Amino acid sequence: MRNIFCLLIFSVYGCIYGQQxxxxxxxxxxxxxxxxxxxxxxxxxxxxxxxxxxSVSNLKKQxxxxxxxxxxxxxYQTKIEIPQEQQLxxxxxxxxxxxxxxVIYQQSRMTSRNNVAYVLGxxxxxxxxxESLAELLASVRGVSxxxxxxxxxxxxxxxxxxxxxxxxxxEVRQEGQQWGSDHAPEIDPAMANRIAVVKGADAVRYGSxxxxxxxxxxxxxxxxxxxxxxxVSPSFASNGRxxxxxxxxxxxVPNLPQWAWRVQASAKRSGDVQTADYHxxxxxxxxxxFSVATGVEKEKWGVEAFYSRxxxxxxxxxxxxxxxxxxxxxxxxxGRPITTYPFSYQIEAPKQxxxxxxxxxxxxxxxxxxxxxxxxxxFQNDIRKEFxxxxxxxxxxxxxxxxxxxxxxxxxxxxxxxxxxxQLGVNSxxxxxxxSPGTGVVPVIPNFASVGYGGFAVQKYDGGAWxxxxxxxxxxxxxxxxxxxAFSQRYGGNHSFHNVTYSVGANYNPSRQWSFTSNVGVAWRxxxxxxxxxxxxxxxxxxxxxxxxNLQSERGAKWITSVRFEQEKFLINVDFFAQIIRNYIYxxxxxxxxxxxxxxxxxxxxxxxxxxxxxxxxxxxxxxxPQWKYGLQGSVVYANELKTxxxxxxxxxxxxxxxxxxxxxxxxxxHNVYLSARHKFVAKQLRFDPxxxxxxxxxxxxxxxxxxxxxxxxxxxxxSIAVHFSVENLFDRLYKEYTNRFRYYAHDxxxxxxxxxxxxx
Numbered sequence: 001m002r003n004i005f006c007l008l009i010f011s012v013y014g015c016i017y018g019q020q021x022x023x024x025x026x027x028x029x030x031x032x033x034x035x036x037x038x039x040x041x042x043x044x045x046x047x048x049x050x051x052x053x054x055s056v057s058n059l060k061k062q063x064x065x066x067x068x069x070x071x072x073x074x075x076y077q078t079k080i081e082i083p084q085e086q087q088l089x090x091x092x093x094x095x096x097x098x099x100x101x102x103v104i105y106q107q108s109r110m111t112s113r114n115n116v117a118y119v120l121g122x123x124x125x126x127x128x129x130x131e132s133l134a135e136l137l138a139s140v141r142g143v144s145x146x147x148x149x150x151x152x153x154x155x156x157x158x159x160x161x162x163x164x165x166x167x168x169x170x171e172v173r174q175e176g177q178q179w180g181s182d183h184a185p186e187i188d189p190a191m192a193n194r195i196a197v198v199k200g201a202d203a204v205r206y207g208s209x210x211x212x213x214x215x216x217x218x219x220x221x222x223x224x225x226x227x228x229x230x231x232v233s234p235s236f237a238s239n240g241r242x243x244x245x246x247x248x249x250x251x252x253v254p255n256l257p258q259w260a261w262r263v264q265a266s267a268k269r270s271g272d273v274q275t276a277d278y279h280x281x282x283x284x285x286x287x288x289x290f291s292v293a294t295g296v297e298k299e300k301w302g303v304e305a306f307y308s309r310x311x312x313x314x315x316x317x318x319x320x321x322x323x324x325x326x327x328x329x330x331x332x333x334x335g336r337p338i339t340t341y342p343f344s345y346q347i348e349a350p351k352q353x354x355x356x357x358x359x360x361x362x363x364x365x366x367x368x369x370x371x372x373x374x375x376x377x378x379f380q381n382d383i384r385k386e387f388x389x390x391x392x393x394x395x396x397x398x399x400x401x402x403x404x405x406x407x408x409x410x411x412x413x414x415x416x417x418x419x420x421x422x423q424l425g426v427n428s429x430x431x432x433x434x435x436s437p438g439t440g441v442v443p444v445i446p447n448f449a450s451v452g453y454g455g456f457a458v459q460k461y462d463g464g465a466w467x468x469x470x471x472x473x474x475x476x477x478x479x480x481x482x483x484x485x486a487f488s489q490r491y492g493g494n495h496s497f498h499n500v501t502y503s504v505g506a507n508y509n510p511s512r513q514w515s516f517t518s519n520v521g522v523a524w525r526x527x528x529x530x531x532x533x534x535x536x537x538x539x540x541x542x543x544x545x546x547x548x549x550n551l552q553s554e555r556g557a558k559w560i561t562s563v564r565f566e567q568e569k570f571l572i573n574v575d576f577f578a579q580i581i582r583n584y585i586y587x588x589x590x591x592x593x594x595x596x597x598x599x600x601x602x603x604x605x606x607x608x609x610x611x612x613x614x615x616x617x618x619x620x621x622x623x624x625x626p627q628w629k630y631g632l633q634g635s636v637v638y639a640n641e642l643k644t645x646x647x648x649x650x651x652x653x654x655x656x657x658x659x660x661x662x663x664x665x666x667x668x669x670x671h672n673v674y675l676s677a678r679h680k681f682v683a684k685q686l687r688f689d690p691x692x693x694x695x696x697x698x699x700x701x702x703x704x705x706x707x708x709x710x711x712x713x714x715x716x717x718x719x720s721i722a723v724h725f726s727v728e729n730l731f732d733r734l735y736k737e738y739t740n741r742f743r744y745y746a747h748d749x750x751x752x753x754x755x756x757x758x759x760x761x
Contacts, residue, residue, distance in 0.1 A: 020060070024088050127726075137155040146650060152183075158637055176382040204521070207475060223262070232247050232248075237752055240271050241270065266287070267289070270345075275748065276733060282348055283314075304361075305362075308356075351387050374414075448529050469503075476496070505521075524555045531547050531548070589692065619631075629660075632656070652739055709724075
C-alpha cells in the first residue's frame with residue numbers, strides 16, 4: 001500500500017512539474033507593444049493584451065509550432081521547445097503588402113483597443129513623403145480636408161476640423177493658431193514614424209477640444225543600443241515643380257548604450273501650382289524644419305528631451321482678394337480668375353509666415369510600491385505673420401503679427417495588476433497671445449491670457465478576447481481678453497468654463513475573423529477668442545470675420561461602433577457613428593461684404609446651434625489572385641441643426657475610392673515590386689443651405705484617377721533604396737471640391753507626377 005501511495009505522489013508531482021507556462025511579448029521593430037496580435041499555438045488562438053503579453057499555461061514537454069499574425073505586419077512562425085523556451089520576445093516586421101495605405105489597425109501604443117483608431121505606418125508615410133499632414137490623413141476613410149486654396153489644408157474627421165481636432169505632436173498637445181481654417185497645422189510630417197487617427201471623442205486622456213477626434217503623431221523610439229544609422233528621403237512633384245527632402249541620423253552613444261540621440265531636418269520648395277487649365281498665381285511655398293532628440297533609458301528610470309523648429313512661408317492665391325464689389329460678384333459668377341500670370345517661385349503679399357518652436361522634457365520612474373510615474377513639461381512658441389496688399393511700403397509690414405506662448409505640464413501614474421490597468425493624471429496649461437504693435441491694422445483677435453487645469457482617471461479590464469474601459473475627467477479653463485477696435489473702444493473681458501467628461505468603450509474578438517469595437521465619449525470645447533471677438537480681415541481665408549461675445553461652450557456626445565470581418569483573402573470593416581453637439585459654433589456668410597483698401601471681402605459671422613452629425617465609413621478588400629487585390633472604401637457624413645433641420649456649410653459630401661493593386665515579393669534584385677490604379681468619386685453636395693453659401697449652387701460631382709508603383713532595392717548588410725512614383729489626377733480633370741473655401745474663385749489641382757526616394761543606411 002505504501003509503495004502504491006508513493007507512486008501516486010510521484011505521478012501527481014510529475015504531472016504538475018511537467019506542465020509548463022510559456023510567456024510571450026509581442027512588439028514591432030521599434031519595440032512598441034502590439035495590442036491585439038493573434039497567436040496560434042497548441043491548437044488554440046490567443047490575443048495579446050494591452051501590454052503586448054500572452055501567457056499560455058499547462059503545456060507539456062514537447063515541440064510546438066507557434067504562429068503570430070497582426071494586420072499590417074508580416075506573419076511570424078517558429079518552433080518552440082518546452083521547457084527550454086518559456087519566455088520569448090517576438091518582434092514583427094511591418095508589411096509592405098498593404099493595398100489600403102491608410103491603415104495598420106490599432107497599432108499605436110497611445111491608442112486603446114476600445115477606440116476606433118487607424119494608423120499610417122512608416123511605409124505609408126514613405127509613399128507620401130513631402131506631403132502636408134492633411135494630405136497624408138485624407139487617405140484614411142472618414143477623414144477629408146478643408147482647404148483655403150491649393151496649398152493650405154487641415155484634416156477633417158467626420159465633418160469636424162480646426163479646434164475640434166486635437167493633435168498630439170510627440171505626446172505634446174499642439175498649440176498654435178489652429179482656430180483659422182487657413183491655418184494649417186505647424187507640424188513637419190517627415191519627423192513621424194507613424195500617425196494614428198482616433199475617431200472617437202476621446203477627451204478623457206487628452207483634454208478638451210477632442211470633439212471630432214485625436215491625431216497622434218509619433219516619431220521613432222530613440223535607438224538605445226543601436227549603431228549609427230539614418231535615411232535620406234528626397235521627393236519631387238511636377239505640379240508646382242516641388243522639391244523636398246528629409247534627412248535623419250541617429251545612434252546610441254558608443255560605450256553608453258542607454259544614451260541615444262537623433263537629429264532630423266527637412267526642407268521643401270514649390271512654385272505656383274496649377275489646375276488643368278491655368279496657374280494659381282502666388283501659391284508658391286517653402287518650408288525649413290529641424291528637430292533634435294536625446295535621452296537616457298534605464299530599467300527603473302529614464303529621461304528624454306526634444307526640440308523642433310518649424311518654418312513655413314506660403315503665398316495666398318491672388319484671386320481670393322478682389323478689388324471691388326462688381327469684380328467680386330463677377331468672380332462668383334465665372335468661378336475662375338480672369339487674369340493669370342506665368343509660373344513663378346516668387347512669394348508676395350498676400351502671404352503667411354509661420355514659425356513654431358516646441359521644447360519637451362519628459363521623465364519616468366518605476367515606483368517601489370508599484371506603477372510608473374511620468375512627468376512632462378513642454379513649451380511652445382508660435383509666431384504668425386500675415387501680409388496683405390497695402391499702400392506703398394506698408395505691404396512689407398505684416399498686417400497681422402501674433403505670438404502665442406504656451407506652457408504645458410502633465411503628470412500621470414499607471415499600474416498593471418493582473419488583468420487590470422489603472423491610470424491617473426493631472427495637467428495644466430498657461431497661455432499668452434500677444435499682438436505685436438506697429439502693424440497699422442486692428443488685430444483680428446485681441447490679446448489674451450489663458451489658464452487651464454484638468455485631472456482624469458481611466459480604468460481598464462483585459463479579458464483576453466474582450467476588453468472594457470471607462471474614464472472620467474474634469475477640466476477648468478479661464479481666459480482674459482483685452483483689445484481695441486477700429487474706433488479705439490476697448491473690448492474683451494474675463495471668461496471661465498468648466499466641464500466633466502467621460503467615456504466608456506469595449507472591444508470583443510470572438511475569433512480571429514471577427515472584431516467588434518464600440519465607444520461612447522462626451523467631450524467639450526470652450527469658444528475660442530476668435531469666435532468671441534473676431535472683427536477684421538482674415539487674410540488667408542479672404543473673409544471678413546465677426547465674432548459673438550455671447551457664445552457658450554460646445555458639449556458633444558459621440559457614439560462610434562466598428563465591425564470588422566477578416567479572412568485570408570477577404571476583409572470588410574464598417575464604422576457607424578452618431579454625435580450630438582450642443583451649442584455647435586460655426587461661421588457662415590451673411591450675404592454682406594466689407595470694402596477695404598486691399599479689396600472687397602464677404603462677411604462671415606459666428607453663430608451657434610444644436611447639431612446632429614452621423615454617418616458611415618466603409619473599407620473592404622478582396623485578394624482574388626495571389627498577386628492581385630481589389631480594395632474599396634467610402635464615407636458618408638450628414639450634419640444639420642437639430643431644431644430647424646437646416647444643413648451646416650462645409651460638410652464633406654459622399655466619396656468612394658476603389659483600387660486595384662498588384663505586387664510581387666521579389667523580381668530579380670528588386671523587392672516588394674508593386675503597381676496600383678485608383679479611382680476616386682466625390683458626389684455633388686446636395687445637403688446644403690443656399691442661405692449660408694456665397695453662391696446658390698455647389699460644385700459638380702467629379703471622378704479622379706491615379707496610378708502608382710514602386711520597389712525596394714536592398715544592398716550591403718543594412719542599406720536599401722526604396723522608389724515610389726505616382727500620377728495623381730491622371731486625366732488632368734478640371735474640378736472643384738466643396739470643402740475648399742477658395743472654390744468660389746478657382747478650381748482644384750490638375751495632374752501631378754511625383755517621385756519619392758528613400759535611402760536607408
